[in-house]
Amino acid sequence: MEKQNKVLLLGIWASPYTKRVELAFKLKGVTYEYVEEDMFNKSPLVFKYNPIHQRLPILVHNGNPIVESLVIIEYIDETWKNGPPILPADPYKKRQLRFWATFIHQSQLFETMVKVLKSDGEEQEKDINKMLETIKVLEEGVKDIFPDDNNVGYLDFVICSVFSFHVAMEEVLGVDSEKTPLLHSWVTKLNHLALVKETMALNHKLVEVLKVVRQKALKAASAT
Numbered sequence: 001m002e003k004q005n006k007v008l009l010l011g012i013w014a015s016p017y018t019k020r021v022e023l024a025f026k027l028k029g030v031t032y033e034y035v036e037e038d039m040f041n042k043s044p045l046v047f048k049y050n051p052i053h054q055r056l057p058i059l060v061h062n063g064n065p066i067v068e069s070l071v072i073i074e075y076i077d078e079t080w081k082n083g084p085p086i087l088p089a090d091p092y093k094k095r096q097l098r099f100w101a102t103f104i105h106q107s108q109l110f111e112t113m114v115k116v117l118k119s120d121g122e123e124q125e126k127d128i129n130k131m132l133e134t135i136k137v138l139e140e141g142v143k144d145i146f147p148d149d150n151n152v153g154y155l156d157f158v159i160c161s162v163f164s165f166h167v168a169m170e171e172v173l174g175v176d177s178e179k180t181p182l183l184h185s186w187v188t189k190l191n192h193l194a195l196v197k198e199t200m201a202l203n204h205k206l207v208e209v210l211k212v213v214r215q216k217a218l219k220a221a222s223a224t
């Protein structure tokens with residue numbers, strides 16, 4: 001009997017958490033069904049498969065739900081062994097990459113970017129400083145593991161997903177990238193890869209969406 005292999009990804013196209021999972025699937029050459037969710041009107045599948053956090057992305061593999069983007073990427077790596085490895089076999093290198101991916105997660109870098117996008121004045125300045133401090137620590141920590149062109153994987157996917165959002169945010173705010181040079185050159189380098197180009201193809205749309213998000217947030221703030 002043929003082995004069942006049903007792969008379903010529930011996601012949000014503009015979310016870095018979804019993007020990094022798509023990058024992992026594309027690296028491995030896995031075919032999957034994709035369902036776009038509406039963050040403000042989630043389908044019953046989200047409540048069924050991620051009752052604890054009710055967040056996306058959610059991978060459902062042969063009926064089994066796997067949640068949390070970093071957990072999903074590791075699952076993909078361990079399940080589809082045929083494609084290139086996402087995490088290196090070397091235990092030290094693997095821990096280094098996990099440490100920095102977790103650092104990005106725990107320091108709420110993406111969430112701070114969203115706050116910067118939606119605020120103005122003093123509040124925005126405070127969030128920009130917080131964001132830049134975190135990026136400074138990150139740049140210092142990862143400078144020696146700057147992308148290895150032959151081994152794109154785990155940390156590249158996390159960096160690429162979060163910092164593509166950062167680049168779009170900067171475009172909306174009209175600021176330049178000179179304060180975060182290492183991460184910008186990392187993302188620029190990754191953007192040349194076919195798998196990244198394909199996954200990030202809607203990024204031009206992201207800038208337009210973020211402009212609307214910002215306008216709405218500022219309008220709501222001025223009305224209160």
Ligand SMILES: N[C@@H](CCC(=O)N[C@@H](CS)C(=O)NCC(=O)O)C(=O)O
Pocket residue numbers: 012015016017039054055056057067068069070
């Ligand atoms: N730690 C989670 C974060 C996922 C997350 O925050 N997803 C957002 C989209 S960017 C979401 O589903 N938000 C829905 C909500 O907050 O209700 C992961 O890595 O997967």
